[in-house]
Amino acid sequence: MESMLSGLTEWVWGFGGMGSLCLSMKSHARQIGNLNHWTEWPGLKWLGWSLLAFSIAMMVGVRGWGPGLVSFFGMLSAATLLVIALITYRPRWLVLASLACVAAGPILTGFYVLF
Amino acid sequence: MTRTPVGKGLGGSPKADGSPAGGFRQAMSWLHTWVGLTLGWVLFFIFLTGTVGYFDTEIDRWMQPELPQAQTGLNSTDTAQVLLERLRVEAPGADRWFLTLPAGRHQPYPGIFWQGASTKAGASATSGELQVNGNTGEPFSARDTGGGQLLYQMHWRLHYLSRTQADIIVGFATMFMLVALITGIIIHKKIFRDFFTFRPGKGQRSWLDAHNVLSVVALPFHLMITYSGLIFMGFSYMPLIVAAHYGVDDEARQQFISEVFDPPGLMGSAGESAPLIPLDDLIAVAEERWGEHRIRSIDIRHPGDGNARIIFYENIERRVASGGERLIFDGVSGELLHQVPPATSAAKGARDLFVGLHEGLFAPPVLRWLFFFSGLLGSGMIATGLVLWAVKRRQRMEKKHSLPHLGLRLVEKLNVGTVVGLPIGIAAYFWANRLLPVASVGRADWEVHLMFLAWLMVLIHAACRPNHRAWVEQLAIAGLAFGLLPLLNLLTTDRGLWHSLVANDWVFVGFDLTVLIVGLMSGWAAWQVWQKRPLIDAGGIAIKQGRSAQEFPGGQL
Numbered sequence: 068m069e070s071m072l073s074g075l076t077e078w079v080w081g082f083g084g085m086g087s088l089c090l091s092m093k094s095h096a097r098q099i100g101n102l103n104h105w106t107e108w109p110g111l112k113w114l115g116w117s118l119l120a121f122s123i124a125m126m127v128g129v130r131g132w133g134p135g136l137v138s139f140f141g142m143l144s145a146a147t148l149l150v151i152a153l154i155t156y157r158p159r160w161l162v163l164a165s166l167a168c169v170a171a172g173p174i175l176t177g178f179y180v181l182f
Numbered sequence: 183m184t185r186t187p188v189g190k191g192l193g194g195s196p197k198a199d200g201s202p203a204g205g206f207r208q209a210m211s212w213l214h215t216w217v218g219l220t221l222g223w224v225l226f227f228i229f230l231t232g233t234v235g236y237f238d239t240e241i242d243r244w245m246q247p248e249l250p251q252a253q254t255g256l257n258s259t260d261t262a263q264v265l266l267e268r269l270r271v272e273a274p275g276a277d278r279w280f281l282t283l284p285a286g287r288h289q290p291y292p293g294i295f296w297q298g299a300s301t302k303a304g305a306s307a308t309s310g311e312l313q314v315n316g317n318t319g320e321p322f323s324a325r326d327t328g329g330g331q332l333l334y335q336m337h338w339r340l341h342y343l344s345r346t347q348a349d350i351i352v353g354f355a356t357m358f359m360l361v362a363l364i365t366g367i368i369i370h371k372k373i374f375r376d377f378f379t380f381r382p383g384k385g386q387r388s389w390l391d392a393h394n395v396l397s398v399v400a401l402p403f404h405l406m407i408t409y410s411g412l413i414f415m416g417f418s419y420m421p422l423i424v425a426a427h428y429g430v431d432d433e434a435r436q437q438f439i440s441e442v443f444d445p446p447g448l449m450g451s452a453g454e455s456a457p458l459i460p461l462d463d464l465i466a467v468a469e470e471r472w473g474e475h476r477i478r479s480i481d482i483r484h485p486g487d488g489n490a491r492i493i494f495y496e497n498i499e500r501r502v503a504s505g506g507e508r509l510i511f512d513g514v515s516g517e518l519l520h521q522v523p524p525a526t527s528a529a530k531g532a533r534d535l536f537v538g539l540h541e542g543l544f545a546p547p548v549l550r551w552l553f554f555f556s557g558l559l560g561s562g563m564i565a566t567g568l569v570l571w572a573v574k575r576r577q578r579m580e581k582k583h584s585l586p587h588l589g590l591r592l593v594e595k596l597n598v599g600t601v602v603g604l605p606i607g608i609a610a611y612f613w614a615n616r617l618l619p620v621a622s623v624g625r626a627d628w629e630v631h632l633m634f635l636a637w638l639m640v641l642i643h644a645a646c647r648p649n650h651r652a653w654v655e656q657l658a659i660a661g662l663a664f665g666l667l668p669l670l671n672l673l674t675t676d677r678g679l680w681h682s683l684v685a686n687d688w689v690f691v692g693f694d695l696t697v698l699i700v701g702l703m704s705g706w707a708a709w710q711v712w713q714k715r716p717l718i719d720a721g722g723i724a725i726k727q728g729r730s731a732q733e734f735p736g737g738q739l
Contacts, residue, residue, distance in 0.1 A: 145555060
């Protein structure tokens with residue numbers, strides 16, 4: 068159960084990071100219509116990179132260097148593919164999903180650290 | 183030099199002196215195209231069967247439904263005792279007894295293996311292998327099958343070929359793959375700007391986007407799996423390095439292998455008998471060191487001889503690098519002679535790391551799925567690359583209003599017959615497992631023959647049908663072949679999906695659900711391709727539909 072929670076948390080950070088990076092790009096911001104004021108914030112790119120950094124830190128912290136890095140790249144591939152699917156076919160959902168991940172990340176991490 | 187007329191990322195504007203800009207990049211583009219195409223279908227075979235191999239043990243178990251659920255967690259001392267007694271019955275006078283303990287996912291059941299037994303002394307065979315019920319000590323009886331192991335071994339053994347032939351082909355294919363990956367990175371101009379870009383419904387452009395996305399998203403995996411694939415076979419591909427130090431004959435080579443891989447301190451038979459020490463105390467020592475249930479196997483050399491040695495192998499799930507620690511005991515006195523670390527040198531450590539990454543044996547379930555998923559992305563990368571080659575040329579040909587040349591038609595046929603045909607062959611392998619009579623002679627061989635026969639028939643089908651029809655029909659066949667497997671399993675065994683769910687039998691649930699999803703996705707793909715009927719059929723006759731081929735991603739199939 069504990070590993071499920073850590074896995075979910077790492078995934079949420081990774082997806083939030085990739086989603087933010089995607090939305091911070093001008094070409095993709097155009098795809099989300101009138102929601103694009105969400106993505107005009109210049110710090111979005113840095114938020115994305117920080118979330119990824121957090122994800123990798125947690126992976127390595129919980130699993131150790133070897134399995135941590137392998138899991139990080141595997142998780143990142145899956146998250147990125149989902150980001151691409153959403154920005155292509157359901158761009159507005161990507162905004163919501165990324166926001167949800169950014170919000171859920173700290174909460175899940177709090178759970179993981181506490182329990 | 184003619185410019186490659188393609189879209190994104192290739193070529194550039196001519197320089198002032200008239201030489202084409204990006205001459206290097208164009209050369210790389212040429213290399214990428216032809217290296218990728220030449221062995222593309224072999225690479226697809228290697229990638230897909232290797233990917234399926236991440237679930238080799240699970241497939242083994244689905245293909246032997248007679249076996250009970252996993253027996254992991256049995257007491258090591260009792261299990262070893264049971265196995266040792268079975269070896270005394272089956273293999274008296276053997277040179278080697280090997281006990282496999284049910285240590286986890288890779289070894290769900292206890293097992294034995296022996297070499298050099300004496301049939302005069304009552305052995306059932308000189309050498310043999312058995313899976314043994316840890317509770318009763320009786321060998322399991324289950325249908326004869328190659329199982330998931332055979333499916334996974336195909337990805338470098340290529341089944342019907344000799345070891346040497348397969349090594350050469352797989353070696354070239356892997357090298358080509360590495361070249362294709364590196365040249366691919368070089369010619370992909372907007373690797374970051376187009377990181378998240380997929381533009382559906384735009385013909386060739388969409389195929390290029392899909393190819394880029396599948397390649398870039400799992401690039402670390404693709405590079406790792408290809409490079410480690412070469413490392414795996416390094417001794418075969420670079421024999422001169424070993425030869426320079428050891429010599430060229432077989433004996434010298436054997437000496438090298440033995441120095442690198444064999445445990446130290448093994449001795450020849452003393453020729454005088456001495457009782458084998460009971461294993462209980464040795465197991466206690468090993469479990470004290472490694473933890474309970476963490477002995478993978480016990481290897482007894484010259485049991486009952488004065489020079490007997492007993493090697494304990496640690497389980498492998500805790501480290502990425504392959505292999506664990508080994509303990510070597512004197513088989514008569516029980517003295518601990520050597521504690522051998524997993525890697526005996528830095529070079530072997532590096533090799534073990536790549537081998538371990540490639541095999542992914544350490545991976546717990548979620549990570550195992552990610553390995554599987556990454557492998558599918560790799561197979562998809564190869565498939566989209568092959569399709570892109572054909573789509574690009576067909577589009578160019580249509581612009582010129584010429585008929586497709588033989589090469590293009592051949593590639594198109596091979597594409598559909600391999601990208602969809604190989605999965606159909608794999609499904610046929612599973613169908614054969616359930617439908618061939620359990621008692622029939624050579625059934626394990628026939629399972630594989632039927633896999634390749636099915637694939638051959640699908641290739642013939644692709645050759646006979648118009649290209650677009652071939653895709654639709656084969657995707658539909660794949661949909662049925664995979665989608666109906668859970669039903670077949672329900673009808674031919676008493677371990678159907680519902681039963682497995684109730685029994686918490688996640689191996690069977692996982693298999694049934696996975697093939698069901700593959701079936702549904704194939705069916706959905708068939709429907710999608712059917713809806714996007716092409717402007718031009720394979721014979722080059724225009725079909726008036728009032729649509730532009732550019733609008734439909736599947737339109738060029």
